Amino acid sequence: MGSTLKGGDSPEFGSSIIQDVWSCDTLEKAEAFIASPRHASSSNESGQYKIRMQNYVAGSFAAPPSPSMNSETSQSIDAVNPKTGRTFGQVPISSADEVEHVLRAATDAFGAWSTTPAAVRSKHLQRVAQLIQDHRELFAVWESIDQGKTLERARVEVDRAVSNFKSESCYFSTFILHQQTTARVVDGSNILTYEHRSPTGVFALTRPGTCLLAPCLAFGCTAVAKPSEVTSMTAFLLCEVFRRAGLPAGVMNVVFGDGATTGSALVRSPLVRGGVSFTGGTATGIQIRRDTADQIYKHLSLELGGKNPTLVFGDVELDKAVQTAAMAAFENQGEICLCGSRIYVQSSIYDDFVAAFTAYVQANYKCGERVGAVVSHQHYTKIRSYLQLAQSEGATFFSTSTSSGTPEFIPPADPTDGYWIAPVILTDVPPRSRLLQDEIFGPVATVSRFSTEDEAVALANDNPNGLAAVLLTRDGARMRRVGERLEAGLVWVNCWLVRELGTPFGGMKSSGTGREGGEYSRDVFTHARTLHMPLQ
CATH class of the missing domain: 3.40.309.10 (Aldehyde Dehydrogenase; Chain A, domain 2)
Incomplete structure (x- = not known):
């Protein structure tokens, strides 16, 4: 697996790439950047610059596998601008070993993050939301290039993501401070019975955007996110947001790749102790249920097909x-x-x-x-x-x-x-x-x-x-x-x-399983325990 890279490393990899991309906050700048012959080894068949995305692990960007590694770990997928049909970047297909490396970082971070006070977790999330808002146009520009949507529509979606993330951060940080739990004395005894909630563990998040980050992190879980291999660019930008926001290392990690290799390794790993949240096709949702059938402890939240x-x-x-x-x-x-x-x-x-x-x-x-x-x-x-x-x-x-x-x-x-x-x-x-x-x-x-x-x-x-x-x-x-x-x-x-945000979100029939929002999200990201204690 690749080594981690921080600021000042090779201009082809890691944070140097993200700094170049980060400066392209208008459509004109981004298109000129893509068209420039920056590095021969990073250029496509037309001599244009190719953005080589990298995994984000424990607060750092990871270099790609060395050429001596086997072919599985050196594969990549072209990132294509749907409005032109031309390639502008490369998305690595992370191997099972690389996925495990990322999951170990999330596992190592879980102990400290799960016991971090809710108010502190909330401040981290608010910084993430503020950075996205401060760089709204940057995200809209690359969302438009990566997904084919108009710049106007991309702005709408970025604004909604910022609003949702801020609302969810505020909502869930307040929710965890004021949530109600069950407590009662067992009839005819002096035994007090009460409910205790604790974070479930590491989550695999394969949903687009920021919709699950706030509740997942607010309730004390850590996560590894895998964006769609077709639309990975804004996830790459989010990695830099996590870094700039000072989110503790390993709390939020991003691994890039396809479904067959990277996604399958992620959802099947026993290090994913909390659960899997997936948005996509029904066939993939069925495969996830099969892949995790022997891991009863995993919570599955599957948002699948919609023919509304x-x-x-x-x-x-x-x-x-x-x-x-x-x-x-x-x-x-x-x-x-x-x-x-x-x-x-x-x-x-x-x-x-x-x-x-x-x-x-x-x-x-x-x-x-x-x-x-x-x-x-x-x-x-x-x-x-x-x-x-x-x-x-x-x-x-x-x-x-x-x-x-x-x-x-x-x-x-x-x-x-x-x-x-x-x-x-x-x-x-x-x-x-x-x-x-x-x-x-x-x-x-x-x-x-x-x-x-x-x-x-x-x-x-x-x-x-x-x-x-x-x-x-x-x-x-x-x-x-x-x-x-x-x-x-x-x-x-x-x-x-x-x-x-307090109402349940999810589908019926073949559109998936599980609900999120308010107390439903609490059930996703926390374990409920019942403690029995004598009053004297």
Whole structure:
């Protein structure tokens, strides 16, 4: 495994790379930096500079394996800008040995961190949040380059991450100071029984962004995070935030790699004593359950597939319903697990809704403006295959993509200038089509009709997933009546993508297992013990 590097080390590795990247806080600076021929050994086929990301272990960046190591530890994955299709960096595939090295650092740090006063832990988290806020534009720029989203959308997501992290840091640091526990005297005796909570141990976090860092660290656990190999850049920047915030060595560590090698070694390791929190595909979630079946002590929190319905009833205010449904379907080019890509509209307003919805999307969701490129070539190909399926099944297409006034519904098989897919609205989709069952995770929405309330609920629930749902109606009784029947962990009524941190977050059915938020997070990150003591 590689050695650790600190400031002043080789210009190719470690903190020197991060300092170069850290100075690129505008899109112009970042693009010029990527285009520069910095080091021959770090350049791609076009002579452009390649950012070589490194693991963050015990407060330091780790150098890559030496050339004498076996091939498994020297592999890497190209980091590609989806908006251009060109490589700008390398993500190392960390071996099982490297993963164990990182986990030992988290294990060594657990003893001291788990006994650190809550107020001190809170201050560390607040410094992390402040640094992200201070460098908001830096994160937005690299988020846009790494994930293909527009800079405006990246700014929205960075702001939300800062807000959530600050809120969670404040919420959970206060929660652990004022949490209630059970205590009672056993009837007929002088024995006092009371509940005691203690941190569970090292966690493997494979979720995007900062959503679990605050509760994990606030409750006294340490962690190793593995970002997606497709979108690793902002995690690399977060490593520098942890360093600058003075977070104690080993409390928060980041390991880069793919799922088959790095992710599997991480979730299977017995050093992960606390649990695994994963966001991704259902097939991977199933594999994680298999890989950890003999490790009963591990808590599993799995946020998996989402094929979320949006129900539009005939009593809505049409303009507001159209805006909410469009936002839920096409924000971040549909690449949010909580997007409402199955839209069901009551027959009485179906034609009016389709016309207004199509016009609104065509006017407001254009590629390069509010819609970015999809995240990778592989994902582009997947989305394209679903559009080909829609065409073969006779669906009716509405799209914002045109050439010489002619709609282009199926993007080219081999894109030359990035992975751009314009939003597509599909009607007349067959009831049992895979388009209504599979999570496409892109800028594709179906619009179908329903007649009765019972039919709407049946259609919404007719899917193996149950992550989220959107209910649009002005009928207060229906809000509860339908909302409580929808098989989804999160239901938004006349709104979308809002959350209160004390409420449970998680899905039903094949959308995963486990809940987080407030007391639910306490159950994830702490053990509950019952102590029995004589009063005299």
